[in-house]
Amino acid sequence: MKPVFKSNGFVEQFTLGEGDLRFAVKDTLDVAGYRTRAGCPALATVPVAERHAGVVATLLEAGCLLVGKTTLHELAFGVTGINPRCGTPVNPRYPSLIPGGSSSGSAAVVASGEVDFSLGTDTGGSVRMPAACCGIIGLKPGFGVLSRHGVMPEESSLDCVGVFTRDAAVLRDVMIRLAIPVGEPLHALPPMACVLAAEPEIDACVLEFLSQAGCTPQETTLALLEEAHRAGLTLISHENWLASGPLLATSLVSADVALRIRAGADITPAALRQAEETRIAFTAGVDALLDKTPLLAMATLPELPPTLQEAKEPLSVVNLTRLVRPFNLSGHPALTLPVGEIDGRPVALQLIARKGHDGLLVQAAEWLLSRRRH
Template structure:
């Protein structure tokens, strides 16, 4: 069970950090946990986020494993090894940023960095019982991040608590401002179909928060979920399709990549229309309520024994991928369900309102701890 794929010692004497192996660190190869990239040359320069982390006096102590080529939700990796879910070892660590979530859950780093194209920060954070944030699309630099071109992917942090998550954002986003006060706030609760225990944990947390709650449907979520996969498939094929010729891509990922090659221009054009419509719908909801809330995942994390086929379990991203399509910032904070298993509470804010999102999540967590 692999969490760290490479030990490092870079930077100052501040907070310790681990970096997903899709971000360039000068002098080290970026392999994305794939045998197809095992012989990749060393990166010539740091990714911008790595530069920012080092400028914040943080210590980079390792690169973390992931679902191969960041193209999966479970974190299972037959070549590089599957990261152990430290708090729930029989369960999947989630993907694709599995090692980054597991490193924080295991206490190996103060915070870690992952990427989120269709839930790849929020899903592993929810599975491993930690905090995870997908910032507003474009707010955190993707320079030096694999894939080089993406209309969905966001660099985001994991941490064991809100304070370190905020410190992580301050490190990776030089524009991150002081958090606003949030004593009184209206939250729009998005109705979804989730496991009764998952929904009960989320409902109890929201009701215990003291914030005013109002139902706010998002009827375009299902279409946005489907459209998001169309975009992911086309953009992942563009970035990684050439690796199939090596014969070294894992069978599960190779099958998904080959299927992605068939994504038509017409399907992509339809997906872009859905993107516009759903983005407008979310913007309208956030004009009514500054924060939206729902479960991060529809069910508890799968047992490892149930999660071998990525295509069969991709529905676990039903509540997260739509907000990659729309580009809104989204955060998951950890809860515990009645069965003692991890549940994520997802909060969404307006584009650019990442500070408000963090402030509400921190305040909600503080109120629940009283």
């Protein structure tokens, strides 16, 4: 299918601010004078926000032009980005495939060229996954690096505001405007370790990309990766029940999303303790690995993104966050960038850095993408 240039990713369009970079924000971030509806009819009549989310205010003050709010998987709780009730955006570069979730609209409006960058949120891969599906760059900063003031849900131990762009130069610019330090462009890539944990053909594509860029990472393993994925699922289920459970009384939450939210009520204190113990152990393991090498590489998605038709089968998407969700648990900064295609479907590389070294991910993306063969 041919690429499209209009994504259907906006739920509301307007103009705020003045500047040289056009951006949009996921409809879980407050914009003063507009409702924050999170893609859910249950929130259709909430009061308008009284003030901008912290990151939105910062960008407006830094010379960026806000042009709208974007759609998402309902209540930011889903990986496909499909939202039949409030709008599913087109995946501009791969129209037959899912746009990815939950920040589907934010990824789509960047991939289509409608904006220079966008903001999403990433609780279990919700920036990196749609970026990978749409063939663009997606950055999840380290936990707490960007303000979550004015972002839904109000409380989260996993969620981060993240950034989508088409090229690394714009990402550098945005990060600087957000007061995140980024060093000068690299003359050489620092040492990198690589975990091969995806389908073999995907790992081979990632390694081929790195090889063509002149990078030979040291293959390694990362303990507790699967356990971290499950722990992340436990925590997000519990936290989403606390945040969105009251909305179920309205009967205005889609049945599939309501079912997943309701499941969070069954998370036991023992399961939460186990998840937190896994968080501590997994975080220590990632820290130890990054003490030896500044960058960790792996595929962003363990399998190829499904088509919209394939995604109607729930089992087709159950493992898509297996390699991204663990780094929400640990809180490390992580970035995804496109590296190739297999059978017309995108493949993406994920880079993880030490906490406090978010800027290195931007530098590494610049270095690698400048050497990509088209």
